[in-house]
Amino acid sequence: MARKAAIIGGGVIGGGWAARFLLNGWDVAVFDPDPEAARKINEVLANARAALPALSDIPMMAEGVLTMADTLTDAVEGAEYIQESVSERLELKHRVFAQIQQSCPDTLIGSSTSGFKPSELQQNAANPAMIFVAHPFNPVYLLPLAEVVPSAASDLEAIERAKKILREIGMFPLHVRKEIDAHIADRFLEAVWREALWLVKDGVATTEEIDEAIRMGFGLRWGQMGLFETYRVAGGEAGMKHFMAQFGPCLQSPWTKLTDVPEFTEELVDLIAGQSDAQSGQYSIRELERIRDSNLVGFLRALKDRDWGAGRVLREHDERRRVAFTPPKDTPMVMAHMQVLPSWIDYNGHMTESRYLYASSETTDAFLRFIGADMDYVAGGFSYYTAESHIMHRGEAKLGDHLTGTLQVLSADEKRLHVFVSIQKDGQDVATIEQMLLHVDMKAGHATAAPQVIRDRLLPIANAHADLPRPKAVGRATGQRK
Known part of the structure; x- marks a missing residue:
């Protein structure tokens, strides 16, 4: 059963929180009396769906269910975590906390406040120990920082539980040891x-x-x-x-x-x-948001490749999800999310041939990282080398198109890995690539058996994929009629 978070206030920040929880597999209930709240939430969610998966090197979790609650009480009922993101008016926040704690006095309540101290938020609360600051940064679905600020009245065990939840959704909870106006x-x-x-x-x-x-x-x-x-x-x-x-x-x-x-x-x-x-x-706000998100994804990916700063948070989040991941038995694994950039297109305005191979490589590399054959593994002198590839063009991709790379393991043994990659746009194949990879001892210069730790991750996926329908293009010869 999915865990539930409640978001009170569906503006830019509340929408970002909702997207962050939803895309990490939580069910989310949002309460906001604004009649435009649902539209605004869905626009933020659309941006998040386009951006956040591009930071992940393993399959995203199944998205949670979004509910627009009719009342605040409906929203918080059954929630494990509540995030308040209403306007910066202390009396309004006090009313919200009082109403929440009539129904859920012992549930964690984080506040997105930019300036109020937790002791101010807790004034006259039924259970002040459960109220704390969890101050994020926009866009919440991409930037990992959340300043977690308790007060002397806070339950420190509850604060640790809140920090654990924030880490589970890919955030970096910075514990502010002393409450101060506007935090850090x-x-x-x-x-x-x-x-x-x-x-x-x-x-x-x-x-x-x-x-x-x-x-x-x-x-x-x-x-x-x-x-x-x-x-x-x-x-x-x-x-x-x-x-x-x-x-x-x-x-x-x-x-x-x-x-x-x-x-x-x-x-x-x-x-x-x-x-x-x-x-x-010259840009609309939505256009600026998408430009911002695309740039942030690029920055964060670079930091992730170097295991530095916010990139380290992304790596750790991947590793937590990798441990809990169960290979799907009814579908290939979604391994990469990409967008066709200006440098990817040719004089016809279509994605150039080399970029289809690049997209395939991104998908396969993400899978290799998933089974443990990452850069640290390569630094130890071992890697998977592509021995053979066959690409089949099935459609067209143009500038700005969003692409998804899926991978199906056709077979695997100690030395060989046979995979089928699909590059898809709107759920339809634009290209498929069949690959045979060999596990190689780079110092010795020849194929060798992969260590048990790699096989322990790879073979369960191969077994799970064994019952999938075999793609029709597998084994296809160049020039063979469709």
């Missing part, structure tokens, strides 16, 4: 935002120029090394002490206006809004 990350964001407002107000830079300064420079560094590690490197071989000695005195200079807040006059708001329209007005 938003304090940095507010400082940068405040300074940016002054730079625009004083005519130093436009909104676009400020964004370029971030995304062309320190934003890239922060995304993979954070603040202190970046500055440690900047200190050279002498490290952090040298950096602080060299640049510490600069902090005494009046470079910033962090203690002042520019007045939000109509003129300032119009100036910033106008510059923002000029910078990005």
Whole structure:
């Protein structure tokens, strides 16, 4: 039976939470009195379905069931975890918590609040120990950080249980040891935002120029090394002490206006809004979301390949799901999700031949990682080599098309792995690739038996797939009539 999460508040953040739980196999009930809530949730969910699977190197779990509840009580009934994501009004949050705890006094309640401390949220609650901060970042379905902030009244055992749940849905619960207004990350964001407002107000830079300064420079560094590690490197071989000695005195200079807040006059708001329209007005918000998500997937995949930063969280999430995975007996395994990029198309506007082989390789490589033949395994001197391939083009893929790579194990033994890959668009094959791979000792330069740990993962899948219908294209000769 699927586990259930309840999401109270179906805006951008609540929708992101719903998508995160749903795509990790949880059933989700959402309550939001907004008559547009269902539409908004489904638009966020569509973005998540297009992006999140691209971060996974193993099959995604079966998606949970989404329910739009008629009442808050209906939403929380039977929930193992509740996430509150209503507007940042403390009295509203108190009313929501009171109503939840009339039905579920002992259920975990995380709050998405950006600024309130948990002790403020817990005021006059029936069971304050179950209420805590679980502050995420948009888009919740892609970014792993969730700041988990308890108070002195919190049940620490419950907090550990909440952190475990967050890890199970692929998030990184950062335990904030001391409650403070705006927690950790938003304090940095507010400082940068405040300074940016002054730079625009004083005519130093436009909104676009400020964004370029971030995304062309320190934003890239922060995304993979954070603040202190970046500055440690900047200190050279002498490290952090040298950096602080060299640049510490600069902090005494009046470079910033962090203690002042520019007045939000109509003129300032119009100036910033106008510059923002000029910078990005050619895109709809949904288009910007999809651009953002596609870029984030690329960044996160690069970090995952290097087992670094947020990429390590993705790897650990894959490994937890791999342990619990049961090979499907009635269908090939979905191993890859891709999108046709501009560099993938030819002069006809169609996906070029080499990219079909690339898509097949992505699918097969994901399967090899799944059975343990990953880069660490290759570093030990062993790998699977492709000995033979046969590709059959069944359809066309064009720029922007979303593709899915599935893999069926036709047979496997100690040395050989015979697979059939389907590259699909909208559930229909655009290409199929039959492959024979050999397990190779790279130092010796010849095929050798795979170790037992690999076979223990591979052979149960081969056995599960043995009863699947054999694809008609298996064994097909080049030029053979369809």
